[in-house]
Amino acid sequence: MLRKRKWGKLLLIVLALGLVALLLIGFLIFQWLKPTPAPPGLGPETTTTAPPSRPNAQPADCPDVLTLVFPGTWESSANDDPYAPHANKNSLMLKVSSQLQEKFPRSRTEVYTVPYKAQFRNPTNLADRQADYNDSRKQGTARGSIKLKKTYEHCPLTRYLLLGFSQGAVIAGDLASNMANDRGPIPAADQDLIIGVGLIADGRREPGQQSDVMPSPPGVGAEIALAGFGSLVPGIRMSGPRVGGFAEISNRVRSICAPGDLICDSPTIRDPLKAIGQLANAAGNPVHAMYATPRYWKTKGGRTAVQWMTDWASTTIKGAPHPAHN
Numbered sequence: 001m002l003r004k005r006k007w008g009k010l011l012l013i014v015l016a017l018g019l020v021a022l023l024l025i026g027f028l029i030f031q032w033l034k035p036t037p038a039p040p041g042l043g044p045e046t047t048t049t050a051p052p053s054r055p056n057a058q059p060a061d062c063p064d065v066l067t068l069v070f071p072g073t074w075e076s077s078a079n080d081d082p083y084a085p086h087a088n089k090n091s092l093m094l095k096v097s098s099q100l101q102e103k104f105p106r107s108r109t110e111v112y113t114v115p116y117k118a119q120f121r122n123p124t125n126l127a128d129r130q131a132d133y134n135d136s137r138k139q140g141t142a143r144g145s146i147k148l149k150k151t152y153e154h155c156p157l158t159r160y161l162l163l164g165f166s167q168g169a170v171i172a173g174d175l176a177s178n179m180a181n182d183r184g185p186i187p188a189a190d191q192d193l194i195i196g197v198g199l200i201a202d203g204r205r206e207p208g209q210q211s212d213v214m215p216s217p218p219g220v221g222a223e224i225a226l227a228g229f230g231s232l233v234p235g236i237r238m239s240g241p242r243v244g245g246f247a248e249i250s251n252r253v254r255s256i257c258a259p260g261d262l263i264c265d266s267p268t269i270r271d272p273l274k275a276i277g278q279l280a281n282a283a284g285n286p287v288h289a290m291y292a293t294p295r296y297w298k299t300k301g302g303r304t305a306v307q308w309m310t311d312w313a314s315t316t317i318k319g320a321p322h323p324a325h326n
Contacts, residue, residue, distance in 0.1 A: 054156050057324035062155030063110035065195070065320045067313065068144060069097045070168030071113060072201070073120045078139065080115035087115075092165045092200070092291055095306045100313055109161070109317050112147060116140035118167060133167070133236045140171040148175065149185035152193075157323035159195045160186070161316055163309065166263060166288065169202040170223070174242065176253065181244035188247075196316040197246070197253040198309050200291055205264045209245045210253035213308060215297065217257055219265035226266075254312060256305045258297035261287040 075091035085094055093113065101111045116139045119130040151158055164172030175185075176197040182188035199205070205221040219225075227240030246253050257264035287296045291305035299308055 058157040065109040067111045067161045069113040070164035072166030076118035085113045145185045163198045165200040169199040177242040180247040180249045201264045217259040217265040222266045
């Protein structure tokens, strides 16, 4: 009996100590995470970020606008020519970029198509020897980021227009989100330099988080539909929604998605392995492959996605400032 009482008291002591430890840990976490008080005189609407200081002119070799283009899966290669892409002559983005090059001199806009692997290995097919999605997207993101950073450092007055399709839309959207949320390669303080982001069949699309071009379906991007499975399938990381979205530049982002295109109009999927195989094949399904035609997506006036994006990009470039050059 005495032994039971002794053990009972000991158990109560252990539980009490455990509770104290949990309360202490909780208090410390709260202290670490609570917002830092604003300096005296600064209310919640006040910012200490100074407006960007820019020169009155930039080097003569700088374009007024850098149009950065990201082709979709199987539409580019790591060694493609960024100024005369030839990896895939049927590339959807080539139909846009080539027209922009014809309409504008290079001094007005430098049309640079980011060369990257643009592959998507199907994990359900053991004979598929392509680069996996993670590796392909990582290369496209890195190369796009380098081009943006170099241009920004050399050309302080150049504006930026990002365009992408499918896997390329994911990359372009990710870079735009990173810049808008101060994750580089151009700081958020200079986000006014980003004059437009055009995405066709964005795999991380969230309806209403940008300017959705009508008709716009209610589904979400495949990476959001499969976000709960994370990296369950090797080589294919489903990233979920973009952290912070497009923040202050959301009204400059245009998104086109055809109803029924699983890449951007996807329901929640419960079987990840089966779904990944479907999505890998969806890059060539009838809906996803038809944005250059009016069959599955067109405006009320009958324009295809390619025509709409070309017209919008042209208008955006025309409306950009004309900075002075040294």
